[in-house]
Every structure is written in structure tokens, then in C-alpha cells.
Amino acid sequence: MGYIIAMAGKGGTGKTTIAALIARVIIEKKLGSLLLIDADPNSNLGELLGVNLTESIGSILDNLTNHPESLPENFPKDRFIELKVQEAVYEAKGFDLLAMGRPEGPGCYCYINNILRSLISKLANNYDYVIIDNEAGLEHLSRKTTRSLDVLLVISDNSSIGLKSAKRIIELADSLKIQAKKSFLLINRAQTAIIEKISLNQLFYLGALDFDPLVEELSSSGKPLTELPEQAKAFNQLKEIGEKIWSNTR
Ligand SMILES: Nc1ncnc2c1ncn2[C@@H]1O[C@H](COP(=O)(O)OP(=O)(O)OP(=O)(O)O)[C@@H](O)[C@H]1O
């Protein structure tokens, strides 16, 4: 059964960066098979890992809308989409990647979300680890996963507004009945590692990730985090943070 980590946090806090770096830790430590799910319609997780995805659940749905004749006769549509989505799982070196993408047509994402929800549970069983990178806001998460999460990783900056927002996310997760075995708070881009005592209900304070100029440099030149050198501060800190996550949830 896959060990599922889902990212949460307000916009721009570092969810995708941290998801990509945790992926690198899992890959480089050879912890097991890994599926990354880019559940943000403005996907960029693939890019951060040096993968240029052309297919997504969105593009599959668009194809089917534009070419309804591609659905074999007497073949259930849902089953067909499921097969196509399984085919769209990109096999990269050390991990697989599936992107939600965005459908071109009007309408909501409910349909995609429903597909994702049933698929995540099925797909997750084929991997040792699953990391779901989410868009900011949690409402989407509730529609995406029925299976309980192992870890909800809430990323916040080091401000009191950021922390309040992290707290709201946890309250929202509770009210949406998102079941995570453990919810962690990770402070990102901490200028100092000194974080005041944080008493957030049910949130286990994991630690702080420093601002890393090398991460910023790669990001501003559009390079993937796979190019981040082994000795980079962010990478080493995340190795330690990873250990803390595993030891508190296993
Ligand atoms: N520890 C860090 N040190 C330096 N730069 C960082 C760090 N963490 C994130 N960044 C930079 O901050 C920016 C936002 O990060 P990222 O895209 O991961 O956030 P996000 O939470 O996924 O955003 P969104 O809500 O838009 O999906 C990126 O340019 C990233 O390179």
C-alpha cells in the first residue's frame, strides 16, 4: 500500500519545490517506487523535475470530447478514461509522474477530480510512495482523495499571518474530513531557524527550511531542481526533515 504524502499551504509557500525535493530524497536514498501526482492545473512539478509532460488527465478528456469516435463501441467511458490515464503515467528515471492538467473546455474540474479520486486509490497501491502536489487551497483535496493520507504536509512562511493560514488549512482539512494520519507544519524560507513555540492543534511542527539561494537561482533561470547540487542546504535539510516524517509516521 502506497504511503501518501499530500502538500498543502497557501499560494507560493513552496509546496511544489518541497514536493520535488522530497521526491529527490526518496529517489536518491532508494526508499522505494514513487508516483508523483501533479494535482495543480497550473502544473509545474514535472518541469521542476526536468520532465516535459505532454499528456494529462485534462488532455485525455479534451481528446475524448473532440474525438468521441475514439471511444470503442460498447466500451464504458469511465473504464476507457481510466485506461488512457494509466497509459499517461509518465515513467521517468526513479519515479512516475501523472499530471491533472487543465481541460480546455468550459466547466468545472469535478469530473477530473472524480477520476483522480478513484484513480489515486488504485494507483497508490502500485507504489511504495505517492506525493500529491496540490494547488493552494484545500477544497480540492477533499474531492481528490477518499483514501486517507499518511501525511498532510502544510507549508507556511515564517510570519504570523502565514501560520494563521496554516492553522486554517488544518481546520478546513478537519471539516472536510480529510483523514491524515499525521499533519505536519514545515516553515519554509525561514530567515532564522528560530521559530517561536508553535501551538497549533493537531499540527506537528516539523522544522524549518532555510532560504536557499541555489534554489532561487535555478528557479529564476528556469532550471529543474534535479540540478540542485547534493551539498545544497535545502537538499540536506530536507533529508533530515524526511527522516523526521518517516520516524513519526511509521
Ligand atoms: N527554501 C527556498 N529557498 C529559496 N527559494 C525558494 C524556497 N522555497 C521555494 N522557493 C521559491 O519560491 C517560489 C515559489 O515556490 P513554489 O512554486 O514551490 O511554491 P508553491 O507553494 O508550489 O506555489 P503555488 O501555490 O503557486 O503552487 C519558487 O520560485 C521557488 O523557487
Ligand SMILES: [Mg+2]
Ligand atoms: Mg505549486
